[in-house]
Amino acid sequence: MPNGKFLSFGNLFFAVFIACFIIIILGAASANSGPALTETLTAGPYTVDVNLYQNPPESDQLVEVTVVPHDTSVSLTGNIVVKPGLGTDAVPLHFTLAPLNQTSTLVTNIRMPVRGSWQVVVQLNGAKGSGSASFLITVAGPGAMPVWMAWLIALVPTPAIAWLVWHQYRYRRRLLVKAKSNP
């Protein structure tokens, strides 16, 4: 090294930074590689593992769901229906399952638009007939803004509206004077 300081503070700091970056990336990659939640269900004649890749799911976000049959020789089709639970003001939503890369696994992306309790119903069809099973999840929502703050934000334009009305009241007088002087 030109000045003989291989382990200078700058080089050491840079090396530690790179190492941390690699660790974080590897950690994130490994965290995303598997499902966040797995439920084993018996849907009629079929036993399947239903994987959610986000737990808890976030409201209004797409969540990948895979349905893996224990018997890989069976070719299945089906839907996932998400139904709002008690106290969740929403409507049921339907999502079609599609084969994943020509395997027996089915995949879809589901989305629950409102936070709260939801029932995930898996409906399957195959050579052995139809079946369905379900499980409950809780969908997380963003942090709740206080209602008073929401109204404060919503009413921010109100002073401008009031000013416009007042300004136009004064402007009207000037216009009428001008109109009467220039008939």
Next chain:
Amino acid sequence: MARSETSSAGLTTMRTDASARPDRGERRLRRISAWLMFIFLLQGQLGAIWDREWHYYVGRDQFWTPPHTLIYSCVTGAGLIALTVILTDTIRYYRHAPGVDDTSTVRIFYIFHAPLGFIIAGFGALQALVAAPLDNYWHTLYGIDIALWAPFHMMGVTGAMIGALGMVYIFASEATIERVSGYLYRRFLGLGVLEWGVLFLIAGIINFTFIGFLQFPVATFGPFHIPTYTIPMALAGGLGLVSVVRFTQRPGTALLMVCLLAFHTFLEGIFVPWAIRTAVVQQGLFYRVPEVPYFNVVDALLPVIFIIPALIVDSVALWRLRRGLDLAGSLRHSWIIGIIITIPELIVAPCLLLTTFNLPQVLLEQPGIDIPPDIKVQAALIAIPVFLIAGGIGTLLGANFGDVWRWNKS
């Protein structure tokens, strides 16, 4: 065609060569922009009515439902047009282009010079756009059936109303410029095409308030349940009916505006149910209620609420003209007209919505309920004056804005 010439008597004859007017470029810019925004406004109002029905029949499953797509494409388009005109006119102002000066523009933020209507419309569109993600956030927290009175619903609705008001300013100022310029222009039933635009826009503002009927909070006085929708209905009625007469200075235009409102409402009544049925089939959705949407006669007849008030306003205007009195100028007694025209609205509206002309059934207690007299008096003493005051305020605003629109050229 000859340009204007001064006759031997010293009077200026009507100018006939509009194609040679010096501000032709500016007129073209503003009017083309105005009519494009007019189309967007119609689209947005259609989307808003459709959205109300969509919530009821299908339920909001995502932000980009078909009616939302219609609404927010309208808001974006109108906002971009307003911004374009503001920026273009600012440049033209500093270049001293004909027709762009301090009499035809207002200054905003010390730098920009643009017509007042485009500025107001632009702010309205911006407010509606800002409200959209906030409204989506509110729905994810509290569900799909939050009432119209939710904070960010009201923010979006207010933005839309401001945008519509701005558009009236745009059309009215162009109509005023056209009227005082001396150039010939075509009229139908005594109104130029820009004046017709103003009438249609004001009808659209009243039509927009129809979205809220049955969705406003209900005030309770013991067993009495009084919907507060009457307040915006009275406000909009007073504002709309009086402003058109003050703007046009012609009796009969209030009733004409109600006819346009009826036409607009009827077309919506045909389009919206069809649009819902078609979208449900195309997207493989499901109805959340047992009914399938079809043309609703009650919705289509809502403009009937304003027929008698329109006749009253037109009659008063005609009476004043026949006595040589001015239709513009004083606001002093306008509120009295507002109170008078609100009374038939308070009677007709519940009869229409309950589809009965049995007035006692509408106004008195329902069978089986014995309401104490003091509760009735309490409800009447509080609710009715509030509605009448709303009508008076609406009429005052209508008189003020009508006069401004009559003479404003910026």
